[in-house]
Amino acid sequence: MTNSMTNVEFVQNLVKSNVNVLQEHITDQYQVHFVVEQDQVHYILNILKNAGWIQMSYLSAIDWPEENKFELVYIVFNWEKPVYVQIRTKIDRENPVMNSILPIYPGSKYYERECHEFFGVKFPGNPDYEKQLILENWDDIPPMRKDFDPEAYSKRKFPQREYSETYIVQSEGKSKLAKMEARKQRAESLRGGKK
Amino acid sequence: MKDNENKRYKHASIFGPMRHFKYIFKKPVTHPFKIIFTRKNASYLNDNAIIKNKKRLDSAPRTAPDNLRGFHTNDWEVCIGCGTCADICPTDAIRMVERADLKDEAGKLQQRPVIDYGRCCFCALCVDTCTTESLKMSKEYIYASTDPDQFLLMPEKTWQGEKVEQGYVKTEESDLLDLKRIPMEHIEPDERKKSFIEVVRGYSKEYARQEAARCVECGICTSSCPVQMHIPDYIKAIWEDDIEGGLRQIYETNPLPGVCGRVCTHNCETACAIAVRGEAIAIRWLKRYIIDSAPDDMYDKIFAEPVTEVIDAKIAIAGSGPSSLSAAYYLRALGYTVDVFEEKDRPGGVASYGAPQYRIPDYAVEKDINFIKKIGVNIKTNTRVGTDITLDELQKKYDAVFLGTGFFKARMLNIPGADHKDVIGAMDFLPLARDLARGHLKLDEMNVLPSAVVVGGGDVAFDVARNLTRIQIMKYGKANVLLTSLESRDILPASLDEFVEGGEEAVKMELGFGPQEIMIKNGKVKGLKVWKCLSVFDEAGRFNPKFDETQEQVFEADQVYLSIGQAPDYDYIPESMKDKVIIERGKIKANEVGQVAGQEWLFVGGDIFRGPDIITGVADGHRAAQGIDEFLYKKSKKKEQSEYYKELREAIHFNTPVLAMKPKRK
Incomplete structure (x- = not known):
């Protein structure tokens, strides 16, 4: 560890010498991410914390429905060596369970609750992870999953209001837009050849 | 002590809260809530409060951070009403x-x-997909009302009547539109100028689908199309690989799609919503893709039942250009007997004799015309109305007559030397070039000399120049063509394609000059004397060019080609009718569908009626078919009609185009 080493290089060294990095990406001199195996997340977070990455900045997930995976993203920060480090790992989407990192970063308590609420990831080890945080009485699949249909939800929960037609200015005689709509229907009726 | 261990504050004292007193005389760091209101809230509170606090009205909420996704603003001047925001909205709020x-x-x-703010989730997808960037999000985030109806808001340039700071703006990364056109492959200039090979190769299936995917289906193009084609619909058909459905949609409004897929003036692309910020969808080439990929037997599925004579009435059509063929097609589909008379040995008019082979090859014209013939339109070539059969005879033999004889005569210039045999009009030259390209003429038969000046700034002038380039290369191994126009580059009437492709083929250009004299020495053309053109139009917008005589030049050349407009040839109108037909500036006067006043049986269309391009001709033909049907249907005998026929008839009437507005070039 010499002075000529940049902070990013330091992190790279640190992470790569301890765990098996599946993929890495350097965004810029302040941001870097590493993809690791699920069972190595706690280990590497522990090492990062001891090396000065004491702040748990964010924890969230990305839905990859085609791969049938959730990608958890842990973002930690070091005030001495200003680099955001993202530790990413993909977990099963059908039964998404990830042990809590509460013992390492107590501040992750609410992030895990949020992640559970928005993606449905379970965090055993966090006694409160199932408590509702932001969404009140949510009765649908977690809303940040890509198979959540916001339009259907909106229609179910917030029935279309019959607003007074204050904004409409209609033309006298035949509406051009109505004609356009009729033409569209006519064109649609001609379809149905080779799909 | 043991009790204390379980307590949260182990050394609690009833005097503890006393420590807060030390803040009594400190300046507060928070804003007192009663003054942080929007003007709307403040006046609401004042209206409902006993004590009217004037200070409240001056209050303003704290400015939100940059990029906040607050309430929308929409600049109506910029917004084009494409509706893409409403389509994308994930909560159906717009x-x-x-x-x-x-x-x-x-x-x-x-x-x-x-926008229904009872539903909006402030995701900003509407901003990211906005075609014009008129829809934005402001930094405003406070809004309250006791009336639920007040949550349906129409975004305007201001928020609640006030100019507000911009919040979220889309970036290149978040922009959901694909502004770059899928490039079209052209034959290399050095290669293509040696022959009449078609310049534009056409899209492959993969490229066509990629290009189709850029369309936002707003339909703004449709109202700028003279025939109002079902553009977003056939583009969607391409994306879904439904060529047959796309073909049916195209034939609803345009029976010359192979021609129009190549040489249309594509006002639709000028109007395209994507073209506001990017490159328009290649609508013309997508249409061509459908036609190129439709096999001949697929055409049988355009009509669910074979077209037959349902109505006992006969219509004669003079000329076989776009307007005539369009009228013939729709009249035939309506169930009439239709005979088309063409003086040349090929039907197609401008598509077969005007437009160059390298833009629209014969096979493409034939593909369109073959289908028109297939449904039973009789085309009689080498029959000139006026000589082989007179208009009087047509009037006697047929129930209605449609004239689509076009502008096939070249306009000549009235300057010294213009009557020389090497001063050639565009419309005298282009049909010969086309015949040479299809092998009906030999190279020796073409009166083309090693160098030429082409006068004119329209697409036709470029057609002449580029045809000449090819013929000169074939004849002499190299080309020397100079194009000169009155109009300077910024007001050049020709399309950008022609300007670019002409330049690539080494057509020299001297724009902004007015021809004054053909220089002739020893009976041979030596060149063209021009003056610098200062302005083309006068202040009233009329054509009235002004020249600077001191800036005189001579463009040396062996030949001068004039492409300064085309003219009609009304020789076929008999003397007895000449005073009954009103001709204004070369065009015949008629009502909207092309019916000539006082001559109910006579309809006109295309260049001799409205002009100026192929697709407007097609529209004229459709309208004339509608007019002729209205004129003849009631008084003719009819056969029993099938359900499908009734539906088809209704569709032809329903699709009759209205006069389109011409979009400005962006």
Whole structure:
């Protein structure tokens, strides 16, 4: 560890010498991410914390429905060596369970609750992870999953209001837009050849 | 002590809270809530409070951070009403409402979005997909009302009547539109100028689908198309690989899609919503893709039942250009007997004799015409109305006559030397070039000399120049063609394609000059004397060019080609009728569908009626078919009609195009 080493290089060294990095990406001199195996997340977070990455900045997930995976993203920060480090790992989407990192970063308590609420990831080890945080009485699949249909939800929960037609200015005689709509229907009726 | 261990504050004292007193005389760091209101809230509170606090009205909420996704603003001047925001909205919160008070203009729809803030989730997808960037999000985040109806808002340039700071703006990364066109492959200039090979190769299936995927299906193009084709619909058909459905949709409004897929003036692309910020969808080439990929037997599926004579009436059509063929097609589909008379040995008019082979090859014209013939239109070539059969005879033998004889005569210039045999009009030259390209003429038979000046700035002038380039290379191994026009580059009437492709083929250009004299020495053309053109139009917008005589030049050349407009040839109109038909500036006067006043049986279309391009001719033909049907249907005998025929008849009437607005070039 010499002075000529940049902070990013330091992190790279640190992470790569301890765990098996599946993929890495350097965004810029302040941001870097590493993809690791699920069972190595706690280990590497522990090492990062001891090396000065004491702040748990964010924890969230990305839905990859085609791969049938959730990608958890842990973002930690070091005030001495200003680099955001993202530790990413993909977990099963059908039964998404990830042990809590509460013992390492107590501040992750609410992030895990949020992640559970928005993606449905379970965090055993966090006694409160199932408590509702932001969404009140949510009765649908977690809303940040890509198979959540916001339009259907909106229609179910917030029935279309019959607003007074204050904004409409209609033309006298035949509406051009109505004609356009009729033409569209006519064109649609001609379809149905080779799909 | 043991009790204390379980307590949260182990050394609690009843005097503890006393420590807060030390803040009594400190300046507060928080804003007192009673003054942080929007003007709307403040006046609401004042209206409902006993004590009217004037200070409240001066209050303003704290400015939100940059990029905040607050309430929308929408600049109506910029917004074109495409409705893409309403389509993308994941919570179905945006609705387009009709605004007939907006000016009806090309490239815009008379509708604007309203947003239901009871549903909006502030995701900003509407901003990311906005075609014009008119829809934005402000930093405003406070809004309250006791009336639920007040949560349906129509975004305007201001928020609640006030100019507000911009919040979220889309970046290149978040922009959801694909502004770059899928490039079209052209034959390399050095290669293509040696022959009449078609310059544009056409899209492959993969490229066509990629290009189709860029379309946002707003339909703004449709109202700028003279025949109002079902453009977003056939583009969607391409994306879904439904060539047959696309073909049916195309034939609803345009029986010459192979021609129009190549040489249309594509006003649709000028009006395209994507073209506001990017490159228009290649609508013309996508249409061509459908036609190129439709096998001949697929055409049988355009009509569910074979077209037959349902109505006992006969119609004669003079000329076989776009307007004539369009009229013939729709009249035939309506069940009439249709005979087309063509003086040349090929039907197609401008598509077969005007437009160059390298833009629209014969096989493409034939593909369109073959289908028109297949449904039973009789085309009689080498039959000139006026000589082989007179208009009087047509009137006697047929129930209605449609004239689509076009502008096939070259306009000549009235300057010294213009009557020389090496001063050639565009419309005298282009048919010969076309015949040479199809092998009906030999190279030796073409009167083409090693160098030429072409006068004119339209697409036709470029057709002449580029045809000449090819013929000179074939004849002499190298080309020397100079194009000169009155119009300077910025007002050049020709399309950008022609300008670029002509330049690539080494057509020299000297723009902004007015021809004054053909220089002739020893009976041979030596060149063209020009003056610098200062302005083409006068202040009233009339054509009235002004020249600077001191800036005189001579463009040396062996030949001069004039492409300064085309003229009609009305020799076929008999003397007895000449005074009954009103001709104004070369065009025959008629009502909207082309019916000549006082001559109910006579209809006109195309260049001799409205002009100026192929697709307007097709529209004229469709309208004339509608007019002729209205004229003849009631008084003719009819056969029993099938359900399908009734539906088809209704569709032909329903699709009759209205006069389109021409969009301005962006």
